């Protein structure tokens with residue numbers, strides 16, 4: 001600030017020989033507080049103030065004396081552009097400000113300069129205070145004792161502590177990161193130090209710069225400036241993930257087997273992958289960041305142009321270097337449906353076609369192998385006289401053949417007569433034990449007291465009646481082979497534990513023997529009982545159950561694989577005809593009855609019936625009448641099929657059918673009343689028809705009414 005800025009009025013001058021009273025009058029008239037006193041040469045001799053003049057004028061002795069007697073000589077002349085700061089240092093109280101003509105213009109006192117300086121410093125201090133207070137960054141200043149001396153609003157928000165609770169306290173009581181105290185020790189600037197603050201429901205990241213404050217070469221404090229960089233941090237993280245995504249995208253595009261080229265709406269190429277270079281026979285560096293050039297890649301240029309114009313997908317197939325290529329250009333549109341990119345995808349159809357034909361060939365091969373395998377399997381089964389026609393049994397057989405290869409224990413489950421034994425034999429015949437023995441023991445058929453010695457054998461003289469030579473048990477007989485434990489559900493509990501030990505330890509003790517005997521036997525167990533239920537009821541040991549149930553195989557009952565009935569019938573009929581030297585046929589109605597029957601005894605029942613029919617039939621063609629009754633009644637719609645022997649007059653045929661129908665209905669229902677109900681006619685109709693049949697055929701259907 002310049003001195004001229006605090007001089008507001010030109011002063012008057014007093015001549016040296018002027019008396020006090022007249023000088024006072026002059027000052028009062030001019031309304032100025034002081035004036036310079038000049039001598040005759042217009043040189044400043046001193047300064048008089050209004051106050052001094054008033055004091056002197058009040059004294060009669062002084063009032064008419066020259067002002068020189070009361071003036072102050074404690075003054076200096078200064079120019080009007082002197083700065084207040086420099087004037088403050090001057091030793092005199094009055095400063096006479098000279099104008100450009102070197103004439104006194106105004107007088108300022110040290111008090112005035114001090115006041116002005118104070119006001120200007122105060123203003124500056126207030127400004128600084130405001131700057132600090134309203135700065136966006138948090139600012140904390142400490143003195144050399146570590147006591148907080150500066151603390152602004154932003155710091156309040158970051159640190160969550162009010163200014164009044166921070167100022168005057170030691171930093172350690174105000175904030176946790178106390179790196180600022182270290183600065184007092186080291187005197188080193190610490191820039192860009194990052195730290196995070198966890199608030200109730202969010203975390204923010206700050207960056208601080210810590211600087212020591214020096215005065216006269218000594219550290220007198222430190223200042224920390226905090227900046228909330230959470231948003232910047234978030235943006236930077238986002239940028240990182242965008243970079244990562246971009247990198248990922250690049251890798252994916254590069255890894256694509258199809259060729260990919262990305263161009264913008266102007267046709268400038270932004271990306272090209274290796275496959276594109278390979279398939280199209282171009283070098284990426286020739287086209288990257290440049291508009292597609294017809295000369296370099298005519299096809300891509302055409303496609304990009306077509307997509308740009310139509311904003312629709314465009315495809316074309318071209319031949320290049322002996323390869324058939326499918327090029328597809330896809331438009332990429334922004335929210336305003338403006339085209340931003342064109343992505344060209346190139347696929348080498350030649351390779352694809354080759355691959356497809358290879359696949360077709362290998363599928364064909366698989367199909368052929370599959371059917372050959374099926375044929376072989378059927379052949380194998382046929383050779384062994386085993387019929388496997390249904391999907392269910394084919395599945396079972398597949399499993400059986402796979403299981404046969406390993407030595408695992410198998411549990412065969414299924415109703416009586418479904419073919420469990422035959423399956424056990426298939427397992428044996430297809431295992432590596434094929435050359436070893438196949439031994440079957442029916443656990444339910446042997447009395448309990450004999451079963452143990454049957455299974456495990458006995459030592460000479462083991463019990464009364466025992467052979468003197470002792471006896472091999474079935475386990476030993478089955479050594480290196482397969483032992484079928486049929487009806488395993490009937491195995492007494494006492495023997496179950498011994499069987500378990502034999503299976504687990506692979507050794508047995510003969511009855512009366514002390515020495516264990518090693519055995520190498522594959523166990524196949526079979527049952528038509530519900531072993532699981534028996535286990536739950538405690539009728540079958542749990543440990544043995546789980547030991548046997550390693551691979552359970554369910555063999556479905558015949559009624560669930562009816563497609564096997566006809567081939568089985570054929571097989572058994574041929575077999576028994578051959579055995580008994582007979583020639584027999586089954587009428588189609590018989591087969592029909594078989595189809596509709598439930599076969600509770602399964603294949604064994606079917607086998608027995610065929611044998612019986614072959615042996616007992618008096619005719620070459622076995623008809624429904626020769627079937628056991630329970631089989632006859634279960635024909636289509638609950639009755640065996642009606643049977644006419646060739647072409648005959650319709651009237652006779654109707655009569656014949658009536659006869660058969662009535663005969664069956666009467667047999668089944670036992671009374672004309674019930675038969676009438678079943679046939680949906682009156683009882684009197686039934687009676688009339690019975691009489692007519694008697695007249696026509698001479699047959700008495702002979703029923704109770």
Ligand SMILES: Nc1ncnc2c1ncn2[C@@H]1O[C@H](COP(=O)(O)OP(=O)(O)OP(=O)(O)O)[C@@H](O)[C@H]1O
Pocket residue numbers: 385386387388414415416417418419420421422423486526527528603604607
């Ligand atoms: N798929 C088949 N093909 C030809 N014959 C079969 C077939 N399945 C079973 N058999 C014959 O049926 C009869 C009964 O079969 P098997 O003895 O194997 O039944 P199972 O289930 O063991 O009977 P059980 O439970 O009464 O011991 C046997 O004569 C067997 O040869």
